[in-house]
Amino acid sequence: MSYVKGLKCRECGKEYPKEPLHVCEYCFGPLEVNYDYEKIKRAVSRDIISKRQPNMWRYRELLPIDGEPAVGFDVGYTPLIRAKNLAKALGVKELYLKNDAVNYPTLSFKDRVVAVAISKALEFDFKVVACASTGNLANSVAANAAACGMESYVFIPYDLEQTKILGTLVYGTNLVAIKGNYDEVNRLCSEIAGKYGWAFVNINIRPYYAEGSKAFGYEIAEQMGWKLPKHIVVPMAGGSLITKIWKAFKEFHKLGLIDNLGTKVYGAQATGCAPITTAVKEGAELIKPVKPNTIAKSLAIGNPADGFYAARVMRESGGWGEDVSDEEIIESIRLLAETEGIFTETAGGVTLGVTRKLIEQGRIPRDESIVVSITGNGLKTQEALAGRLTVSMTIDAKLSDFDELLKKQNKVYDAKD
Amino acid sequence: MAIKVRIPTPLRKLTNGKDEVIGEGKNVKELINNIETQYPGLKERICEEDGKIRRFVNIYVNDEDIRFKNSIDTELKDSDEVSIIPAIAGGKF
16 A cells, blocks of 8 residues: 655655656756655554564555565664663763664665665666665665665775675675765766666665665654654764654654654764765855765765755754764774674764764753664774774783783782682 | 856756857856846756755856855856756756
8 A cells, every 4th residue: 555645846846756756857856755644644553553563664654665565674673772881971861872783684774775765666667776885875785685686786986994895795786896986976876877777776766765764763763652852863974864864753743653843953974074064063055065084984975965954954953963083983983882882883983973072062961862873883894993902912821821911910800719 | 258058958958959058147147147048947947036056956167066166156257168967966867
């Protein structure tokens, strides 16, 4: 059963049929899925949703596929963790981590968007699926395409982290490395999408694809007991996730699934690629593209497609945008690991780093609920920590050597009787 | 003063299929007004009602985004080349 009426231009409102289109032919604005909310309201309730399987499809009426999902059946419903140790370290009362570092199957929030995009691509009868990616999307498209037997093409900047490259190639995709940065990859892919009849998940399938991110927001609301946090911090690359989390909260409110809106939404970027937070800080209407230079490669998009809307969400919700240096990113990756036992990738370091900064600045109060969005897994960006963590204790396999080691470190433990 | 303006595919219906037209103007704003007189209908596709460039249209002068220069007031000189490019230049564009 379909709850989608068609597509609609976010800028001029012109309506389009349900097709693989993403740009308004009149004003060039982005197209967005247009739902029949009246019909959805009759179909969902807290009770109905909470009885469903613990995956993202429990919100399927609010996701833009008409039939059953074709891939990624177990995606989503990742843990929302009450982070007491980290809260103590930051001096705040109520802190949560939404942990998509353990999303299924490729350990990032991109598994959500790809599950929707590939299911939709199959509904449109595409044979080849493709993407332009900074890494996580590459992993997810390659894996999910393999899982449903589709041919795939993945385009990446040539200098991505090795783990992200291997973690894409292993699925047997056609990986094409482009000598350029993400913005150049994206521009080329737009041309390829125009020439070949492929489903580019983040180009011609983008209106459907992007909706998958909403489930990150629905889950937070449900996991908090059908209410919203006072503050949420979200990493930004193209700026889509932050707009979709905000949309998810608004939809839940519109459908009566939560009683109050009132979450302040904060966007996080790396200082070496901060076109959106810069616009927010300067109060600028336009996003000025930049040339990225940061270890947070998954966020290194200098010309963010949804930057304008992301900035608007921060302004509209009463939030703010902030950015952190590479050094702060690494410190935050380590802090999260040491306090909560969660190893996040550089993007997570950006998000936590910005959260810390906003708390210190007094923009996020210490006595209200805060959610930090952890969107990717640290095992994929280990290079960022290269040379920072080394094995300092190497000894021969002798008890006396170990005793000596403890002695050298002035550590005293009682021997058991 | 002649300035070459590259027209993207979706706007060529308005320029009788031409992918390049010649316009005049001291700055981008004047240039847009000038090509509008030659090819009516072009301006409303590029600009909002108040004259500002539409959010999802990018204009380049000699391959440099005018957002990095003086936006719509970016000055032009003879033989400059201007390109109009949809921001999300994908799909059939």
